[in-house]
Amino acid sequence: MTSVSSDTVLEVEHLSVSFPTSRGTSTVVDDSSFTVEAGRTVGIVGESGSGKSMTSLAIMGLLPGGGRAVGSAKLKGKELLGLSDRAMRPIRGDRMAMVFQDPLSSLNPFYTVGLQIAEAYRSHRKVSKQAAKKIVIAALDRVGIPDPERRYNHYPDQFSGGMRQRIMIAMAICLEPELLICDEPTTALDVTVQAQILGLLSGLQKENGMGMVFITHDLAVVSEVADEVLVMRHGVTRERGTTEEIFTQPKDSYTRALLDALPRITDDPDAVMKETGEEHRS
Numbered sequence: 001m002t003s004v005s006s007d008t009v010l011e012v013e014h015l016s017v018s019f020p021t022s023r024g025t026s027t028v029v030d031d032s033s034f035t036v037e038a039g040r041t042v043g044i045v046g047e048s049g050s051g052k053s054m055t056s057l058a059i060m061g062l063l064p065g066g067g068r069a070v071g072s073a074k075l076k077g078k079e080l081l082g083l084s085d086r087a088m089r090p091i092r093g094d095r096m097a098m099v100f101q102d103p104l105s106s107l108n109p110f111y112t113v114g115l116q117i118a119e120a121y122r123s124h125r126k127v128s129k130q131a132a133k134k135i136v137i138a139a140l141d142r143v144g145i146p147d148p149e150r151r152y153n154h155y156p157d158q159f160s161g162g163m164r165q166r167i168m169i170a171m172a173i174c175l176e177p178e179l180l181i182c183d184e185p186t187t188a189l190d191v192t193v194q195a196q197i198l199g200l201l202s203g204l205q206k207e208n209g210m211g212m213v214f215i216t217h218d219l220a221v222v223s224e225v226a227d228e229v230l231v232m233r234h235g236v237t238r239e240r241g242t243t244e245e246i247f248t249q250p251k252d253s254y255t256r257a258l259l260d261a262l263p264r265i266t267d268d269p270d271a272v273m274k275e276t277g278e279e280h281r282s
């Protein structure tokens, strides 16, 4: 049983996601349950195809065609599953937002980033264009975009990958969502930029107290950001626990295999160098 407190932002219970196939129904998320508290982060890890993204897309009401979600996902007590598009629109992007791996897929190359964030903002709040612009510049500043007034007028391809991800985070946090879902937000970035983005997210979370779901295939990343971890494989939650429990007393054989695959810090400085080098290369 999951315990629900007044600080519970997201409560997922018995969530299953399935798709029709020519050979019957394929279940890609199988009976998943977890809760996200305000100011806390739940990490979801697992190999490719384990159902991490489908879990978050079901919560956001963004499953691809044919996908069906059953069970329950409540945002501050409000059931999200089964909501019509119309009912979902005021919630998505406003009370809950998502950051994806590839910012370019979410940004229109033909509009300046400032205008795109301002329009997204104005679709939820009745403010003038001028007021929205001010808010957006403040958000760009907050996520560490240098010279935000000037950068407001730049197009997505004028930014590096790390800066584009900051822009996506600015768009996501502009409306101060209660829940932020990050789906592999740092996977395409090199390790230094990855560390900066992780630091940025945790700083914003401390300021806002938003609940976060952080999806990654990288256990090292999850150990840095998550308070609790869900280990998924083939749609099934293999193990769930605090980050400390998962890393120090993994119960499931699959979790142990994932942990064994992690580069290990040893007393031998040469070994550490080698392993760090490998991480940099990937």
Ligand SMILES: Nc1ncnc2c1ncn2[C@@H]1O[C@H](COP(=O)(O)OP(=O)(O)OP(=O)(O)O)[C@@H](O)[C@H]1O
Pocket: 019, 028, 046, 047, 048, 049, 050, 051, 052, 053, 054, 055, 064, 065, 066, 217
């Ligand atoms: N449109 C679709 N129709 C049917 N099945 C799909 C569809 N999209 C994805 N799937 C299947 O759903 C399963 C879970 O996919 P999901 O994208 O959630 O995996 P993931 O854990 O996010 O993987 P990755 O780490 O590669 O992003 C996969 O087996 C995938 O093949």
Ligand SMILES: [Mg+2]
Pocket: 052, 053, 054, 183
């Ligand atoms: Mg995915």
